[in-house]
Amino acid sequence: MSDDGPIAACPIGPVVDLVFSRWTTPILLTLHRDGRLRFVELHRRIGGVTAKVLTERLRRLERDGLVTRSYFAEVPPRAEYEITELGRSLGPVFATLAAWQAEHLGEVESARRGFDG
Amino acid sequence: MSDDGPIAACPIGPVVDLVFSRWTTPILLTLHRDGRLRFVELHRRIGGVTAKVLTERLRRLERDGLVTRSYFAEVPPRAEYEITELGRSLGPVFATLAAWQAEHLGEVESARRGFDG
DNA sequence: TCCATTAGGTACCTAGGGGAAACTGGCTGT
DNA sequence: ACAGCCAGTTTCCCCTAGGTACCTAATGGA
Numbered sequence: 001m002s003d004d005g006p007i008a009a010c011p012i013g014p015v016v017d018l019v020f021s022r023w024t025t026p027i028l029l030t031l032h033r034d035g036r037l038r039f040v041e042l043h044r045r046i047g048g049v050t051a052k053v054l055t056e057r058l059r060r061l062e063r064d065g066l067v068t069r070s071y072f073a074e075v076p077p078r079a080e081y082e083i084t085e086l087g088r089s090l091g092p093v094f095a096t097l098a099a100w101q102a103e104h105l106g107e108v109e110s111a112r113r114g115f116d117g
Numbered sequence: 118m119s120d121d122g123p124i125a126a127c128p129i130g131p132v133v134d135l136v137f138s139r140w141t142t143p144i145l146l147t148l149h150r151d152g153r154l155r156f157v158e159l160h161r162r163i164g165g166v167t168a169k170v171l172t173e174r175l176r177r178l179e180r181d182g183l184v185t186r187s188y189f190a191e192v193p194p195r196a197e198y199e200i201t202e203l204g205r206s207l208g209p210v211f212a213t214l215a216a217w218q219a220e221h222l223g224e225v226e227s228a229r230r231g232f233d234g
Numbered sequence: 235t236c237c238a239t240t241a242g243g244t245a246c247c248t249a250g251g252g253g254a255a256a257c258t259g260g261c262t263g264t
Numbered sequence: 265a266c267a268g269c270c271a272g273t274t275t276c277c278c279c280t281a282g283g284t285a286c287c288t289a290a291t292g293g294a
Binding site: 166191 | 281282283284289290291292
């Protein structure tokens with residue numbers, strides 16, 4: 001009956017969880033654009049996220065191998081984050097997304113206006 | 118100081134909200150793969166989602182112009198959902214994602230094992 | 235006669251993902 | 265003497281996305 005379950009319905013589930021959880025996209029994009037950054041600087045550039053959540057996300061990205069963390073027990077402490085090769089390999093994904101948005105977001109907006117009005 | 122705010126940090130925010138909200142990916146994928154489907158059938162093929170939530174998602178996708186809904190006030194009622202051209206244009210996005218996953222998910226998993234152990 | 239069917243709508247409830255704020259630590263500048 | 269600075273951690277708290285359960289309509293079949 002061609003029903004291979006939810007896995008077949010969403011074969012890209014894992015990568016979606018990985019890359020498109022809240023805040024992970026701006027983190028990855030900023031690190032990709034601006035290179036190695038320390039915590040406060042990354043925090044400032046993203047904006048809106050709290051330190052607690054940013055820490056959590058970064059830990060998770062580190063665990064997933066998308067980001068590296070270098071900690072220096074100086075005073076004041078220093079932590080630097082950098083995107084890995086693996087993280088960098090997401091470039092085409094983001095590029096495809098950006099391209100789609102540039103080309104089609106207008107259609108979405110006008111569809112919404114049509115639906116609402 | 119090259120700080121254009123959160124917008125610069127996440128220029129693809131709109132499309133991410135649009136396409137990667139919970140359940141929208143399997144909905145779009147299933148409709149893309151299997152063509153026009155009525156509500157129950159779509160519900161069955163996705164699995165795990167409740168009727169209430171599925172309805173909400175479909176309404177939203179309809180509003181965004183990614184899906185069309187054809188309702189027939191018969192008894193029992195019939196509603197058929199179909200992906201639009203606009204929805205279909207997301208194909209390359211999903212393909213890029215699937216390709217990345219196929220090539221790199223293994224690295225992610227081994228990074229996790231390394232981190233945990 | 236009575237139930238299943240379809241496409242939802244509605245009311246209620248819960249878990250947990252985040253947000254806000256306060257705290258740690260030692261050095262450095264005023 | 266005292267207030268920052270950095271990189272978090274911890275505690276508390278709230279909101280809401282999503283789940284459960286129950287309701288409708290007219291018909292066809294057992």
